[in-house]
Amino acid sequence: MKYIIKDLKIKGITLTPQRMAIIEFLKNNLNHPTAEDVYKALEEKYPSMSIATVYSTLELLKANGYIQELSIRKRGKACFDFTSKNHHHFLCLKCDSIIDIESECINTCPIVKAGQLEGCKVGEIQAYLYGVCSGCNKKTIKKSNKK
Numbered sequence: 001m002k003y004i005i006k007d008l009k010i011k012g013i014t015l016t017p018q019r020m021a022i023i024e025f026l027k028n029n030l031n032h033p034t035a036e037d038v039y040k041a042l043e044e045k046y047p048s049m050s051i052a053t054v055y056s057t058l059e060l061l062k063a064n065g066y067i068q069e070l071s072i073r074k075r076g077k078a079c080f081d082f083t084s085k086n087h088h089h090f091l092c093l094k095c096d097s098i099i100d101i102e103s104e105c106i107n108t109c110p111i112v113k114a115g116q117l118e119g120c121k122v123g124e125i126q127a128y129l130y131g132v133c134s135g136c137n138k139k140t141i142k143k144s145n146k147k
Protein backbone atom coordinates (compact mmCIF):
# COMPACT_ATOMS: atom_id res chain seq x y z
CA MET A 1 0.00 0.00 0.00
CA LYS A 2 2.65 2.49 1.09
CA TYR A 3 4.87 1.63 -1.84
CA ILE A 4 2.03 2.38 -4.25
CA ILE A 5 1.43 5.80 -2.70
CA LYS A 6 5.13 6.57 -2.79
CA ASP A 7 5.44 5.27 -6.32
CA LEU A 8 2.47 7.25 -7.63
CA LYS A 9 3.75 10.42 -5.98
CA ILE A 10 7.09 9.99 -7.71
CA LYS A 11 5.21 9.62 -10.97
CA GLY A 12 3.48 12.90 -10.26
CA ILE A 13 0.03 11.39 -9.81
CA THR A 14 -2.09 13.12 -7.21
CA LEU A 15 -3.78 10.91 -4.69
CA THR A 16 -7.08 12.33 -3.60
CA PRO A 17 -8.74 10.84 -0.50
CA GLN A 18 -11.15 9.09 -2.87
CA ARG A 19 -8.36 7.46 -4.83
CA MET A 20 -6.71 6.44 -1.55
CA ALA A 21 -9.97 4.89 -0.40
CA ILE A 22 -10.25 2.90 -3.62
CA ILE A 23 -6.70 1.57 -3.25
CA GLU A 24 -7.39 0.71 0.39
CA PHE A 25 -10.59 -1.10 -0.56
CA LEU A 26 -8.86 -3.15 -3.26
CA LYS A 27 -6.10 -4.09 -0.85
CA ASN A 28 -8.62 -5.40 1.68
CA ASN A 29 -10.95 -7.08 -0.80
CA LEU A 30 -9.08 -9.70 -2.71
CA ASN A 31 -12.27 -11.32 -3.96
CA HIS A 32 -11.92 -9.71 -7.38
CA PRO A 33 -14.43 -6.85 -7.11
CA THR A 34 -15.99 -5.14 -10.12
CA ALA A 35 -15.96 -1.35 -10.48
CA GLU A 36 -19.54 -1.35 -9.21
CA ASP A 37 -18.57 -3.37 -6.14
CA VAL A 38 -15.94 -0.76 -5.32
CA TYR A 39 -18.38 2.08 -5.92
CA LYS A 40 -21.16 0.54 -3.82
CA ALA A 41 -18.79 -0.13 -0.94
CA LEU A 42 -17.49 3.44 -0.86
CA GLU A 43 -20.37 5.65 -1.98
CA GLU A 44 -21.79 6.03 1.51
CA LYS A 45 -18.52 7.20 3.00
CA TYR A 46 -17.63 9.28 -0.03
CA PRO A 47 -20.94 10.68 -1.34
CA SER A 48 -19.17 12.91 -3.84
CA MET A 49 -17.46 9.96 -5.46
CA SER A 50 -18.76 9.04 -8.88
CA ILE A 51 -18.54 5.75 -10.71
CA ALA A 52 -16.36 7.62 -13.23
CA THR A 53 -13.81 8.26 -10.47
CA VAL A 54 -13.79 4.55 -9.69
CA TYR A 55 -13.26 3.66 -13.34
CA SER A 56 -10.51 6.22 -13.86
CA THR A 57 -8.70 5.15 -10.68
CA LEU A 58 -8.91 1.50 -11.68
CA GLU A 59 -7.53 2.40 -15.11
CA LEU A 60 -4.71 4.35 -13.49
CA LEU A 61 -3.79 1.48 -11.18
CA LYS A 62 -4.00 -0.98 -14.03
CA ALA A 63 -1.80 1.13 -16.29
CA ASN A 64 0.80 1.27 -13.54
CA GLY A 65 0.70 -2.46 -12.98
CA TYR A 66 -0.73 -2.56 -9.44
CA ILE A 67 -3.89 -4.36 -10.34
CA GLN A 68 -4.97 -6.58 -13.17
CA GLU A 69 -8.25 -6.63 -14.98
CA LEU A 70 -9.42 -10.17 -15.48
CA SER A 71 -10.75 -11.42 -18.76
CA ILE A 72 -13.21 -13.48 -16.75
CA ARG A 73 -16.48 -11.63 -16.15
CA LYS A 74 -18.58 -11.42 -13.04
CA ARG A 75 -22.23 -10.92 -14.02
CA GLY A 76 -20.86 -9.66 -17.33
CA LYS A 77 -18.69 -7.07 -15.59
CA ALA A 78 -14.92 -6.78 -15.58
CA CYS A 79 -13.34 -7.56 -12.26
CA PHE A 80 -10.05 -6.55 -10.76
CA ASP A 81 -7.33 -8.25 -8.86
CA PHE A 82 -5.05 -6.39 -6.49
CA THR A 83 -1.98 -8.20 -7.62
CA SER A 84 0.11 -8.23 -10.70
CA LYS A 85 1.24 -11.73 -9.83
CA ASN A 86 0.42 -14.33 -12.41
CA HIS A 87 -2.21 -16.84 -11.29
CA HIS A 88 -5.22 -18.69 -12.56
CA HIS A 89 -8.87 -18.12 -11.78
CA PHE A 90 -11.81 -20.37 -11.16
CA LEU A 91 -15.27 -18.92 -11.72
CA CYS A 92 -18.24 -20.51 -10.01
CA LEU A 93 -21.16 -20.44 -12.43
CA LYS A 94 -23.64 -20.63 -9.56
CA CYS A 95 -22.54 -17.92 -7.14
CA ASP A 96 -20.17 -15.86 -9.32
CA SER A 97 -17.30 -16.17 -6.89
CA ILE A 98 -13.82 -16.15 -8.33
CA ILE A 99 -11.20 -18.26 -6.66
CA ASP A 100 -7.46 -17.77 -7.10
CA ILE A 101 -5.45 -20.74 -8.18
CA GLU A 102 -1.76 -20.41 -7.58
CA SER A 103 0.14 -22.56 -9.96
CA GLU A 104 3.29 -22.08 -11.93
CA CYS A 105 2.57 -24.47 -14.72
CA ILE A 106 4.24 -22.65 -17.57
CA ASN A 107 6.89 -25.33 -17.90
CA THR A 108 4.53 -28.22 -17.52
CA CYS A 109 1.54 -26.89 -19.44
CA PRO A 110 0.45 -29.61 -21.85
CA ILE A 111 -0.48 -27.07 -24.52
CA VAL A 112 3.01 -25.61 -24.48
CA LYS A 113 4.54 -29.09 -24.32
CA ALA A 114 2.50 -30.30 -27.26
CA GLY A 115 4.36 -27.78 -29.39
CA GLN A 116 1.20 -26.48 -31.02
CA LEU A 117 2.41 -22.91 -30.81
CA GLU A 118 4.49 -22.95 -33.97
CA GLY A 119 7.28 -20.60 -33.01
CA CYS A 120 5.29 -18.47 -30.56
CA LYS A 121 7.07 -17.85 -27.27
CA VAL A 122 4.89 -18.11 -24.19
CA GLY A 123 5.51 -15.37 -21.62
CA GLU A 124 2.78 -16.18 -19.16
CA ILE A 125 -0.18 -18.47 -18.82
CA GLN A 126 -3.47 -17.49 -17.27
CA ALA A 127 -6.12 -20.12 -17.22
CA TYR A 128 -9.80 -19.50 -16.57
CA LEU A 129 -11.63 -22.46 -15.16
CA TYR A 130 -15.40 -22.64 -14.95
CA GLY A 131 -17.53 -24.83 -12.75
CA VAL A 132 -19.18 -25.07 -9.36
CA CYS A 133 -17.28 -23.97 -6.24
CA SER A 134 -17.00 -26.15 -3.13
CA GLY A 135 -19.57 -24.07 -1.23
CA CYS A 136 -22.20 -24.43 -3.95
CA ASN A 137 -21.26 -28.05 -4.41
CA LYS A 138 -21.98 -28.79 -0.73
CA LYS A 139 -25.37 -27.08 -1.03
CA THR A 140 -26.34 -29.27 -3.99
CA ILE A 141 -25.27 -32.40 -2.13
CA LYS A 142 -27.35 -31.38 0.91
CA LYS A 143 -30.39 -30.72 -1.28
CA SER A 144 -30.14 -34.04 -3.06
CA ASN A 145 -29.78 -35.85 0.28
CA LYS A 146 -33.03 -34.37 1.53
CA LYS A 147 -35.04 -35.97 -1.23
Ligand SMILES: [Zn+2]
Pocket residue numbers: 092093094095096097132133134135136137
Ligand atom coordinates in the same frame (compact mmCIF):
# COMPACT_ATOMS: atom_id res chain seq x y z
ZN1 LIG B 1 -20.30 -21.09 -5.89
Ligand SMILES: [Zn+2]
Pocket residue numbers: 032081087088089099100
Ligand atom coordinates in the same frame (compact mmCIF):
# COMPACT_ATOMS: atom_id res chain seq x y z
ZN1 LIG C 1 -6.92 -13.45 -8.62
